[in-house]
Amino acid sequence: MxxxxxxxxxxxxxxxxxxxxxxxxxxxxxxxxxxxxxxxxxxxxxxxxxxxxxxxxxxxxxxxxxxxxxxxxxxxxxxxxxxxxxxxxxxxxxxxxxxxxxxxxxxxxxxAPSPGNHGPVRVSADGYHFTYADGTPFRQIGTTCYAWALQSDAKCAQTLATLKTAPFNKMRMLVTPNVAAVATDPFARTGRGPRDWDPARFDPAYFRRYEDRLIKLGQLGIEADVILFHPYDEKRGYNDMKRADDERYVRYCAARWGAYRHVWWSMANEYDIVKTKTVADWDHLFQVLVGADPHDRLRSIHNLNIYYDHRKPWITHASVQNGAAVLDDNRAAIHREFTLKPVIFDEVVYEGNSTQRWGNLTGEQMVERFWWGLIGGTYVGHSETYDPAQNADTSWLGQGGTLKGTSAPRLAFLKKIMEEGPVPGIDPIQHLWDYHLGGQPNAYYLKYFGAAAPTEWRVRLHSRKDAPKHRFRADIVDTWNMTVTPVPGEFAMQQIGDYDMGDPARPMIALPGKPWIAVRMVKI
Amino acid sequence: MxxxxxxxxxxxxxxxxxxxxxxxxxxxxxxxxxxxxxxxxxxxxxxxxxxxxxxxxxxxxxxxxxxxxxxxxxxxxxxxxxxxxxxxxxxxxxxxxxxxxxxxxxxxxxxAPSPGNHGPVRVSADGYHFTYADGTPFRQIGTTCYAWALQSDAKCAQTLATLKTAPFNKMRMLVTPNVAAVATDPFARTGRGPRDWDPARFDPAYFRRYEDRLIKLGQLGIEADVILFHPYDEKRGYNDMKRADDERYVRYCAARWGAYRHVWWSMANEYDIVKTKTVADWDHLFQVLVGADPHDRLRSIHNLNIYYDHRKPWITHASVQNGAAVLDDNRAAIHREFTLKPVIFDEVVYEGNSTQRWGNLTGEQMVERFWWGLIGGTYVGHSETYDPAQNADTSWLGQGGTLKGTSAPRLAFLKKIMEEGPVPGIDPIQHLWDYHLGGQPNAYYLKYFGAAAPTEWRVRLHSRKDAPKHRFRADIVDTWNMTVTPVPGEFAMQQIGDYDMGDPARPMIALPGKPWIAVRMVKI
Incomplete structure (x- = not known):
């Protein structure tokens, strides 16, 4: 950017x-x-x-x-x-x-904008995906480094260098620290104790430093999902201010950063365990944010246990934590039914070696979750908790740095598949009938088999009787080994029953019997 | 009743x-x-x-x-x-x-109420189940016969006789006909054409007749989910009235039937394909209903494609159509996350021989959906579309009569399992972590295997470290053959890792290798 x-x-x-x-x-x-x-x-x-x-x-x-x-x-x-x-x-x-x-x-x-400036990301016209203001689809492949921007200059530079070659195009990042950090004081200090600060006096140096990182992120083409509040700093209390102080802080962030086109607002991380605020408080702060942000950047809020009501009008898209929803495309798709908005599963368990169950996925499992989310018409977020001491705080998740896992190249491959796919994105196809297909009816179908290792697949795609039948080509996509193998020849689709189509002359596609395989079928 | x-x-x-x-x-x-x-x-x-x-x-x-x-x-x-x-x-x-x-x-x-009068059904204190006013749990096993009460006296009597020995304790029923019926005119006729009627003049005979059936249903102990509007009568237009007429009709039904303790209000069936009403119209009619019903009966609305926003305050519980959600307990449980209310999947595909995909389940499949719904902390609805001519309109679903399917006895068995279970009901246990367990932590666990036919199960129940560990007994429940087989001996639970418990001396339970098996584990 x-x-x-x-x-x-x-x-x-x-x-x-x-x-x-x-x-x-x-x-x-x-x-x-x-x-x-x-x-x-x-x-x-x-x-x-x-x-x-x-x-x-x-x-x-x-x-x-x-x-x-x-x-x-x-x-x-x-x-x-x-x-x-x-x-x-x-x-x-x-x-x-x-x-x-x-x-x-x-x-x-x-x-006119310079090359590479596509404008801010908005919700796509169909309501379930994202599009830059110039019409370019935004295919979300997110990651999280909560306090990366608050680390030393050297560590920040390392994180940016990592991101430069990584597939991620959205970063979730806190404004105030949740783990050990170099920058710790967004407000003017009034004494030496952790709570000795004046909520009515921002420390401009803190925000300028954060902003410097924010802008560098934008220059890499990465959207910044700026998280205003979180439940992890009971020591300092930045998230437990009085209402007037919260309002001032929200207005300040909005005035300071809202003009940057790559900024998104995440009102809070795990909002439901911020003990000092109720849902009514969050609703109120959204009102404040909407009023303070004439640039109308994207707005969401992230949960632990209790989903916020994403249908509320100030929410532009759902930001969801759920450790199991993206193990099944249909579970993911249900979230669209309820929100009627784009859904990003921003926390789905992280890749890593944490002793905690929320940070112990293999690379294969991390990538699998992205794929199920995709088939369900939603988006997924990555992070990593690999650390020699098994301490998530000092991992990519907490402080940024370098990636140790194996998922990132596969997420780059996934992003390429997404970019070759329909605009503005992939929708679930007939998920109420459990087809486990994503795509756009009669044009593009993606079938994913996850950890199963089938040796063949019966091609049965949803299509209504009144839809014209086309010829399709097929690819076998190895989502882990990152290969796309065309299936020779074509499939001349014909209606099968009331709801399906297939080629009676080629009912089956042979598959390699390996896990993490997808089949892509595209209208010729 | x-x-x-x-x-x-x-x-x-x-x-x-x-x-x-x-x-x-x-x-x-x-x-x-x-x-x-x-x-x-x-x-x-x-x-x-x-x-x-x-x-x-x-x-x-x-x-x-x-x-x-x-x-x-x-x-x-x-x-x-x-x-x-x-x-x-x-x-x-x-x-x-x-x-x-x-x-x-x-x-x-x-x-004081007479025996068998438990009062109206309300949402349970925990927010996700149902309880009669006297505290008795209401374990919902619903069915649907849309226009049964509008059939001939003989056919109505036959339906009531069927219900007398059936497991169902809730009936979804339309006020105005959707299929061929004897009673067709809720309003005074003004001519011979289908639209020749006066929306400002109710025909009391129509409502008295409906009421007679309604009361008889109550006498069988069956809750009546009275569906006020539906999209299936474009010929007569009862669902396409002007707003003032809709309001008068809602007020009339509320005044006439709201005092019957077994009445629930379903604002509409498949509300989202009633072409003449918008979501704002439905919201308004709910306001009218709330104002017109001092008895404050349960209120819901049933969808086809687009979920209504069940968090709206006038909705007491979610009534959902989804053909695939109850193929997986976790999909079902997600609905609770969004609604924060009891969830009834009132339409999940019907048991029957319909040529339509919404009416072609086997009895086994129908029962399986009830079980997955149960494990997910939700409730499910039955109906049948068996008909010699494969015409759902003249089946149990449309007109009532007799049951032809095989699910009903198994649903009676399920109801007994529910009645033996925790109060007020079964919750999903750690579904965000995909345990596929229902129950109440540290007291009662239900594991269901669906169509899988495992020969053993590793007993691994969720339990926090700080929860006291108890002895448990286990039963193997054959949900299709309706048997409960105690597993000899006890399980002395010990903490396993941070999240689980099991008996190290008895890690496995042998299973019969048949489909539709559940394991029930209850604290001794």
């Missing part, structure tokens, strides 16, 4: 004195579509600007008016970050409770 | 002239708890009393005040039906837009 930043430096004291910036072309300030147009102002330093000063800018362009809140970045600096959704001329004017920040005006030209 | 009816005949013209009724004992009118206390009045006949006359009674007793709407039953007769929820003295006073029906007063004594 190419994070396009165009900075206009203004001082609040000298209105209109726009400094020349790298974004100027023939005197016109330019920002690419879906890039970040950042306004920087100097303003009041006295008191607590986070609490005392309100600041926003109203952007007008392409027939739209978008009000974007700003944030205080310390040392008298205020910023407003806007990601223009449309090409064309945009004008802006600030609003502020501080007179020197109010009624500032400017304009810029939003130009 | 003993439907207790106590009739007080009053004429609106002679206030207070209560006639002697069978419910009088030493001059005190008595109605048993959860019975029906019915007030009958004479009132206006002119105009359209259904539309013109409002009538209700306010009942006060046991510290409660309950306002119960009445209904017009034709020929100048008005009725108010109230089911007293508590023992003690109740006073009542009417309210009406018609002066001769207003300010009538009376009282009665609510006495």
């Amino acid at each position: 190419n994070v396009s930043r165009r900075t206009i430096l203004k001082t609040g004291l000298v209105a209109g004195a726009a400094a020349a910036t790298p974004g100027m072309a023939q005197g016109v300030v330019q920002t690419e579509r879906w890039g970040v147009h950042e306004l920087v102002f100097e303003g009041p330093r006295h008191g607590n600007p986070v609490v005392d000063v309100e600041l926003a800018a109203v952007f007008k362009g392409a027939g739209r008016t978008i009000r974007v809140p700003g944030f205080y970045d310390g040392d008298g600096t205020y910023r407003i970050r806007f990601s223009p959704p449309e090409i064309g001329d945009w004008n802006w004017e600030t609003e502020s409770s501080a007179s020197e920040l109010a009624r500032q005006r400017g304009s810029f030209a939003c130009v | 003993n439907v207790s009816r106590r009739t007080i005949l009053k004429t609106g013209l002679v206030a207070g002239a209560a006639a002697a009724t069978p419910g009088m004992a030493q001059g005190v009118v008595q109605t048993e708890r959860w019975g029906v206390h019915e007030l009958v009045f004479e009132g206006p006949r002119h105009g359209n009393p259904v539309v013109d006359v409002e009538l209700a009674a306010v009942f006060k007793g046991a510290g409660r005040t309950i306002r119960v709407p009445g209904f017009y039953d034709g020929d100048g007769t008005y009725r108010i039906r109230f089911s007293p929820p508590e023992i003690g003295d109740w006073n009542w006073e009417t309210e009406s837009s018609a002066s001769e029906l207003a300010r009538q007063r009376g009282s009665f004594a609510c006495v």
